[in-house]
Amino acid sequence: MEQIKKLLDSKQIRPTVQRMKILKCLSEKKGHLTVDTIYEIIRKEIPTMSKTTVYNTLSSMAEVGIVVPIVITGKEARYELNTVQHHHFFCERCAKVIDIEVQCDHFCKGEINGHKINELHGYFKGVCKNCLTPEKGRKL
Amino acid sequence: MEQIKKLLDSKQIRPTVQRMKILKCLSEKKGHLTVDTIYEIIRKEIPTMSKTTVYNTLSSMAEVGIVVPIVITGKEARYELNTVQHHHFFCERCAKVIDIEVQCDHFCKGEINGHKINELHGYFKGVCKNCLTPEKGRKL
DNA sequence: TTATAATTTGTAAGCAATACAACATTGTAA
DNA sequence: TTACAATGTTGTATTGCTTACAAATTATAA
Ligand SMILES: [Mn+2]
Ligand SMILES: [Mn+2]
Ligand SMILES: [Zn+2]
Ligand SMILES: [Zn+2]
Numbered sequence: 001m002e003q004i005k006k007l008l009d010s011k012q013i014r015p016t017v018q019r020m021k022i023l024k025c026l027s028e029k030k031g032h033l034t035v036d037t038i039y040e041i042i043r044k045e046i047p048t049m050s051k052t053t054v055y056n057t058l059s060s061m062a063e064v065g066i067v068v069p070i071v072i073t074g075k076e077a078r079y080e081l082n083t084v085q086h087h088h089f090f091c092e093r094c095a096k097v098i099d100i101e102v103q104c105d106h107f108c109k110g111e112i113n114g115h116k117i118n119e120l121h122g123y124f125k126g127v128c129k130n131c132l133t134p135e136k137g138r139k140l
Numbered sequence: 141m142e143q144i145k146k147l148l149d150s151k152q153i154r155p156t157v158q159r160m161k162i163l164k165c166l167s168e169k170k171g172h173l174t175v176d177t178i179y180e181i182i183r184k185e186i187p188t189m190s191k192t193t194v195y196n197t198l199s200s201m202a203e204v205g206i207v208v209p210i211v212i213t214g215k216e217a218r219y220e221l222n223t224v225q226h227h228h229f230f231c232e233r234c235a236k237v238i239d240i241e242v243q244c245d246h247f248c249k250g251e252i253n254g255h256k257i258n259e260l261h262g263y264f265k266g267v268c269k270n271c272l273t274p275e276k277g278r279k280l
Numbered sequence: 281t282t283a284t285a286a287t288t289t290g291t292a293a294g295c296a297a298t299a300c301a302a303c304a305t306t307g308t309a310a
Numbered sequence: 311t312t313a314c315a316a317t318g319t320t321g322t323a324t325t326g327c328t329t330a331c332a333a334a335t336t337a338t339a340a
Contacts, residue, residue, distance in 0.1 A: 014306085016318065035296080050320040055297070072261075074211040075328090076296060089255050100252060104244070104262075112240060114269035115229050122244075122262040129254035154337085156287070175327080190289045195328070215297090216327060 003027075011064045018042075018049065022057050023066070023081070031080030032070060032088075032097040038079075070097065072123055085120065091128035098128060143167075151204045158182075158189065162197050163206070163221070171220030172210060172228075172237040178219070210237065212263055225260065231268035238268060 004023045008015040021042045026033060029041075035058065039051045058079050061067040070078040072090045078097060087100040102122070110117050144163045148155040161182045166173060169181075175198065179191045198219050201207040210218040212230045218237060227240040242262070250257050 014317080016305090018319070048320075052298090052321075053319055056319085069214070071211055071214040074209070074214060074217050077214050089252065089257075091255070092258065098253075098255065112229065112264060113238075114272070115231070115238065115264070115266055116268075116272055117229075117264045117266040118232065119265040120262075121265070122260075124252060124255070124257045125259040125261070126255055126257040128256075132254070132256055154286080156336090158288070188289075192290075192329085193288055196288085 007066060011066060013060070013064070013066075017046070018053050019057050019061075021046065021049075022054060023061070026067065026079060026081050032078045033080070034076050034078050036076070068119075070123075071121075072097070072125075087122040087124070089124045089126065089128065091131055092125055093127050093131040096128055096130075100124065147206060151206060153200070153204070153206075157186070158193050159197050159201075161186065161189075162194060163201075166207065166219060166221045172218045173220070174216050174218050176216070208259075210263075211261075212237070212265075227262040227264070229264045229266065229268065231271055232265055233267050233271040236268055236270075240264065 001020075001024065004020055004027065005015045007023070008019065013019065022038055025038050025041055035051065035054050038058075039049065039054050042049045042054075058067060058069070062069055062079075065082055067079050068082045070080060070088060072078070072088065073095075085104075087102045087104075089098040089100050090096075091098070100123075104120065104122060141160075141164065144160055144167065145155045147163070148159060153159065162178055165178050165181055175191065175194050178198075179189065179194045182189045182194075198207055198209070202209055202219075205222055207219050208222045210220060210228060212218070212228065213235075225244075227242045227244070229238040229240050230236075231238070244260065244262060
């Protein structure tokens with residue numbers, strides 16, 4: 001919580017209640033949250049919370065690199081705190097997003113075929129371990 | 141053109157005029173086309189063409205693996221013919237999508253951390269070679 | 281040809297995301 | 311403290327991509 005405030009200070013973003021809550025969500029729930037999920041969680045504590053604020057906050061946070069948007073399905077964006085580079089696994093059955101630690105050579109380069117790289121995104125689609133197990137799976 | 145018909149036959153999809161045109165678009169323009177782009181191109185020849193048909197066709201083609209949807213921006217999907225595995229580079233300045241040949245170890249595996257892999261997607265975001273060159277760039 | 285199935289079309293509806301202006305809060309300077 | 315500007319939040323309207331659905335058209339089979 002104090003961490004979050006420091007994070008915002010470092011980027012010269014005023015730590016408002018709404019912004020803090022949004023980041024707290026991402027840090028506690030360990031990311032990959034949709035805007036609506038964040039909105040619904042916070043609304044329980046702050047009934048006046050506006051979804052627009054969630055959108056605005058995440059946009060500005062993404063611009064300064066505090067959070068990163070994850071676009072996989074094309075339906076809705078997800079967000080997570082910007083930590084170390086990693087890939088994602090999207091389960092086509094339960095729609096869960098799972099972190100995949102993977103060292104990709106192209107990370108460091110910063111350039112490929114003459115094109116300047118700012119971001120790198122990698123993700124797999126398939127069926128997650130949990131959904132593969134007959135006893136435990138069949139969540140959907 | 142005859143190639144395309146064979147492709148559809150192999151998947152037992154009837155090669156209608158609309159379906160052929162859509163695939164011809166993707167093969168001639170070398171992919172990465174939005175639904176709307178395809179729709180506008182074909183509409184010049186077939187004024188009655190429906191955008192719904194473009195959506196329906198691309199969806200069913202994607203299901204059988206003839207085309208693959210490319211989701212990068214979260215705004216609109218793009219499509220390309222399913223060829224060899226490759227990554228993409230998205231230029232944040234001119235919005236162009238460029239093929240990147242890259243051999244990723246995780247292709248073949250078919251599995252990672254116990255999760256079954258069906259698809260792999262990788263893309264870079266940044267500024268393309270063309271937009272980097274001052275004389276030639278500044279397209280936007 | 282006639283019946284039946286598959287495909288296409290046009291419109292309505294869904295829904296994430298953005299635009300925008302009113303309202304509220306905070307910071308700054310008298 | 312008060313006044314005022316700057317910043318942040320909220321609610322609603324609007325946009326734009328995508329899907330749902332039923333009518334119309336076309337292809338296939340009898
Ligand atoms: Mn992650
Ligand atoms: Mn490509
Ligand atoms: Zn799963
Ligand atoms: Zn470019």
